[in-house]
Amino acid sequence: MGVKVHSNLAADNKARSIILTDDASPFSLLFTALLNLPDKAQRRWDSGTPFDFPPETAHIRAEASWQCAPPAPGLEDRRVEITGPTDRKMVINALNCGAKTFMADFEDSSAPTFSNLVSGQLNLRDAIRREIDFESGGKSYKLSKNPSVLIVRPRGWHLDEPRVTVDNAAMSGSLFDFGLYFYHNAKELVKRGSGPYFYLPKMEHYLEARLWNDVFNFSQSYIGMAHGTIRATVLIETLPAVFNMEEILFELRTHSSGLNCGRWDYIFSFIKKRRADRSAVLPDRKDVTMTVPFMDSYVRLLIQTCHRRKVAAMGGMAAQIPIKDDPKANDAVMEKVRQDKLREVLAGHDGTWIAHPLINKIALEVFDEHMLGPNQYHIRREDVKVAAADLLNTCVPGKITDEGVRSNISTSLSYTAAWIDGNGCIPLNYLMEDAATAEITRVQLWQWVKYSSRLDSGQYITAEYVEKLIDEMAPGVKKLYPRVKEDNLKVVVEYLKGQIKKEWPSEFLTSDLMPYLAIADGAEPKWQKSAL
Structure with missing residues (x-):
């Protein structure tokens, strides 16, 4: 098993390395298969197969002992x-x-x-x-x-x-x-x-x-x-x-x-x-x-x-x-x-x-x-x-409102900007928010754009409408998260704009944005992947 640490956290600010071997282990192969x-x-x-309880384990569910x-x-x-x-x-x-x-x-x-x-x-x-x-x-x-x-x-x-x-x-x-x-x-x-x-x-x-x-x-x-x-x-x-x-x-x-x-x-x-x-x-x-x-x-x-x-x-x-x-x-x-x-x-x-x-x-x-x-x-x-x-019952009373769209944009931008800055838990509107809320806001915006949903006013939710609101609301992030850095704000603005126009949303924003933290920590370029 080969182990190597890539970090500038060492006292001398240089990467520390511990190398044993470079052979792939059976565990790593099994782990990769599981992640697929x-x-x-x-x-x-996506093709229409319904969600259901796994048939191969029905005996586990049926056994009461x-x-x-x-x-x-x-x-x-x-x-x-x-x-x-x-x-x-x-x-x-x-x-x-x-x-x-x-x-x-x-x-x-x-x-x-x-x-x-x-x-x-x-x-x-x-x-x-x-x-x-x-x-x-x-x-x-x-x-x-x-x-x-x-x-x-x-x-x-x-x-x-x-x-x-x-x-x-x-x-x-x-x-x-x-x-x-x-x-x-x-x-x-x-x-x-x-x-x-x-x-x-x-x-x-x-x-x-x-x-x-x-x-x-x-x-x-x-x-x-x-x-x-x-x-x-x-x-x-x-x-x-x-x-x-x-x-x-x-x-x-x-x-x-x-x-x-x-x-x-x-x-x-x-x-x-x-x-x-x-x-x-x-x-x-x-x-x-x-x-x-x-x-x-x-x-x-x-x-x-x-x-x-x-x-x-x-x-x-x-x-x-x-x-x-x-x-x-x-x-x-x-x-x-x-x-x-x-x-x-x-x-x-x-x-x-x-x-x-x-x-x-x-x-x-x-x-x-x-x-x-x-x-x-x-x-x-x-x-x-x-x-x-x-x-799977989606009989959920409620409407999609301009306020709801704005709230999602504000929360998404504020949290992801803080996350890139190294802060994963921030107070927003008297709620202690973590990545889960940012993920909801991101995929809801994507879903509303994807299916051309309509506001309660009758207006269609388009990528152009959401992008306009993102640009309008981005400066307000500084009030919600005063520590925000201008470069980080630009990153999350472009990230959110890109997300709402994707065919399918990314699995996790934390995976998408991790390269920014890796870069800051001095990870070798080949482990940084694409930042967006």
Whole structure:
């Protein structure tokens, strides 16, 4: 196996290299084959093959006797989980906020500069060993005596790590993030009464779960750790994955700690995967709520599936942040959070996500009132009958408005400009936004242009109309994200204009824009790929 690190992060600002061999391994060939599965599936769906539950695994879904492993230490009660990037201050504040767990994120809320990735790993290493205290701006930050349980989200299988190559190819970002964290911390976590716990993103097929399970078994054997010590919660945030939930749990059953409703990415995937289906055009994203038919069916099936197999069914993100200068508006927003969490707990969820420490109190109060035990595995939801057609039902009330188009453009430009600048999580309009929202905005604009959708005013949405709005709104990005650099703004303006005119939208903006981060980090030109 050949390993080489390409980065200017070294103290002498020169690339560091560790070369073993350059022979392709069986794992790398298998990994490449697995990554080609989504493209083949997409071609079938584009040609009219319907989405459905896989027929070859019907026996797994029908068999009632198998269950996943019981909750690992610290994961019995997950009623509120806070998520966020891995910068030092965020790690301390999140671990101290009173949430049951903290998901430290190397994926959607982190722009993967090499500095962010490596410093994030160091921050987590220090937090585990209670060595993360520091001072900044005259203020002291210290970890509490009983911090939240730590869970880590590595990048998805689709993302490369171009600054590290293995077998003469860019390394998997998933394995880079997972491997560093596991190797340096797994034994220490167990010694302290916890364990190496993960969230796994962007999965589409149960074979991806099988690959993760193989990685877990290999890694545990490599360091002499008992199999089953690792636990992983899978985010069901793609349309194909909702048809593979039983199978994903089955593949990971000795390592599984449940599934999560990654609802914003799920909407993104719903649009992207049904790209050739004119009937799948959705209205303004504010109207695509959790109560619309396809989202409600997705939630009910996820809860039923998890509780049938005795694992956690985690709810979605409350991205709201407090509005400090407007008490009336803040009260309205916080009531919206409360109602969302009430819907989740009454549906049978075992916990929920928040993005800001001050939201913890609201979410905790709702779950404490309505979930008296550590979880709701006993709520089997045997009343739920969800067919494939229910998961595809696009009877969504709402309109496409000029305001909705403008909101998508503003959010897309602001977030992608921040991402290129190395910031993967930013406040926009009192919401803590990450890549998932930027992805929805991008593919919605593409979908509306592709199918010549009409505004509620009757005007057709054309590429020319959207491009005109992009040019008009681009200067306003500086108000939403004051740190924006002019060069980065030009890049994202041209990127979004290009996206709306493509035959099919790109799979991920993070993959498209990663070369800009690689270039800044000094990766060799052959690993940078085309920036657009």
